[in-house]
Amino acid sequence: MTPAQVTAAPLVPGHAKSWVVLAIYLLATAAASITGSFASNPDTSSWYQALNQPPFQPPSWAFGVVWPILYLLMAYAGWRADTAAPQANKSGLRLRYSAQLLLNAAWTIAFFALQSIIGGLIVILALLVSIIIWMLAARQYDRLAAWLFAPYVAWVTFATLLNGSYVLLN
Template sequence: MTMLANPRPRWLSPRSLVALAAALAICFGAAQLGSIATQPNLAPWYAGLEKPWFNPPNVAFPIAWSILFALMAVALWRVVMLSEGAARRSALTAFAVQLGLNALWSFAFFAARSPLLGMIEIVPFFLSILWTVARFRPIDRVAAALLYPYVAWVAFAGVLNAAILVLNG
């Protein structure tokens, strides 16, 4: 059952466009936080780690994450526009937790230079994304579906993190 604040949101209304801009700012703000932890540690630390054969080229990461943060922002925007009350609060809480854990992973893995801390942190991070999908789905199936690539990428990141931990442990 969809919990609509407005059965037909005006997607191009000023309120909607402000909500979209806020969602983009929030998501890309979290991306910037993660980048602050990541960038100074790419060389020589990360570059010097043993990596598995399935490690993507470095150029793939900012491309993938930019797409994922954009999808997250659109999903957040849709949930804000299509919900109210307890459903909205629950969905936004889940979203905020996963977004915070997203940024925290970069600090655990890169800033702390610890694949072990990254591995420990990625478990609740991944679970929080699933929680977010579960909170978004009753409000808007499209918003939930927009997070599926994120689920897949973070699952892959967990496998990659584990492999780096094993190869460098």
């Protein structure tokens, strides 16, 4: 598909089926978020508190502010790209979206629940790659959808640096 053929999704769903697709993206993204929240509680985890933390570690409340915004942007971006993609390309786009969601939840499980900072680093590197892959695929159908993932890729890049710092410091 050439750049001139890129179409844009509407800003909001226009019909019932489109609302259902948006709801599915919101629910799937919320499921990843909830899975992650069950796997971690850094404020009360004695293991996490005992780790040597990098000097640029944000306060724990920052994660509670940033992640809900990122999850909403992710779901909206997923819906936009899905809406703009031709029917024949939807399954591949959905598979890529699902892969990054699974890795998103898997990082929290690896890092916090399994208390593996090296395992977390491996997962977050795969997550970062999967986010970029989804962005490149989505860009073919809706550029705004791809750009809506930019804060997510920035935050995960920062989180990758944090995770790498934990590996080096511990």
